Each structure stands twice: as structure tokens, then as C-alpha cells.
Amino acid sequence: MKFKILVIILAVSFFIGCKNKISQNAISSDEEYEKTLIDRENKAAQNQAKSSGLFVKDISFQIKADKKDFEDGIQPWVNIEKSENELPNLINKDEIVIAEEKITVVIDYPLTNIYKFDLKSKKGFNRELLVQEITKEYQKLYQDEEKSATIKTVPMKERKMYNRNQTNGKYGIWGHDLADLALSSIQVYKENGNTILTLGIES
Structure with a gap:
């Protein structure tokens, strides 16, 4: 009888010990990922995609907003996931800000592998068209990532932290x-006769 009790005590102790180890490993893993994210954010801020060409100008994007949310009534970015809801209030949306008929856009955040795509418009590009095309491409990019990944995005309700896990x-x-991202500016460069755009993305 004493032997049975001893076996039970040892089994319970082992189980509790394993649970603690698993729990500690999970905490350690979460903390590690959080540190990695902070490091990546800092590097992304310092090493925002730049063209090797000549810098031409910076294009900003602003939305007319409620003064209770923004003191001056200006939201200094466009929400990428729901840009169609904000386009009616986009300031100077019809202004042609790029006269060239063909441009190349570089997306590097928050991506491990940089993505580039071309756009054409005989009339050049105004702010509204740029927002529509860039946000559409971001939305497609996130969909393609999920389809091609074997490590899927952890649903928000199942996460131990707010941030999205890295997918492969x-x-x-x-x-x-995608809901975290907002377009605040575009940087325009000239490189070997081509017009290259890099993006100022807030998160």
C-alpha cells in the first residue's frame, strides 16, 4: 500500500514538474519572440527600403477626421485594410503627384522577402489611384502569404500576445x-530612367 502511494506521489510530482517546464518554455518563447519583434521593428525603421537612384520627393497622405480623434482634424495616414472607407475623405485625392506613366512600387514591411510590382497609367498618378492600387496589392499579398504558408497565422483569440506570428x-x-498597417507617405526616386516608389508604412 505504501509503495502504491509513493508511486502516485511521484507521478503527480512529475506531471506538475512537466507542466511547469512547459509553461516556463512557453513564457520564454513568447518573451523571445517579443524581443525579436522589437529588434526587427528597430531595424525596419532604420533600414526602410530606399532606391539607389536620385531621391525626387515625398508624397504624404492625409484624411479629414473628427477633431475628437485628431486635434487638428487630420489623420496623417490611410488604413490599408479599409482604405475604401477613407478614400472619400482623402485630402487632395485628385492631384496628380506622379506624372510618369509607369512606376515600380517596393513593399518591404512587414515582409522577410521584398515584393515589387509595376503600375501603368497614361494620365499619371493621383493620390486616390496610388492608395487604391497599393492597398489592393497589400491585401492580395497577405492572401497569397496565407495560401502558400505551412505555418499559418494564429487567430487573434488564440494568441498569447497581440502581435502576429511569422508565417513561412x-x-x-x-x-x-493587415489591419495594423497604414500608408502615411511615398518616397519617389529616379533610377536608370525608371520611377521607383518606396512606402512609409505605420503600424
């Missing part, structure tokens, strides 16, 4: 859901 699809998206 075509682009290796990390840290942020």
Missing part, C-alpha cells in the same frame, strides 16, 4: 496583421 509563405510576413 512567399513573403515571410511577421509581426503585424
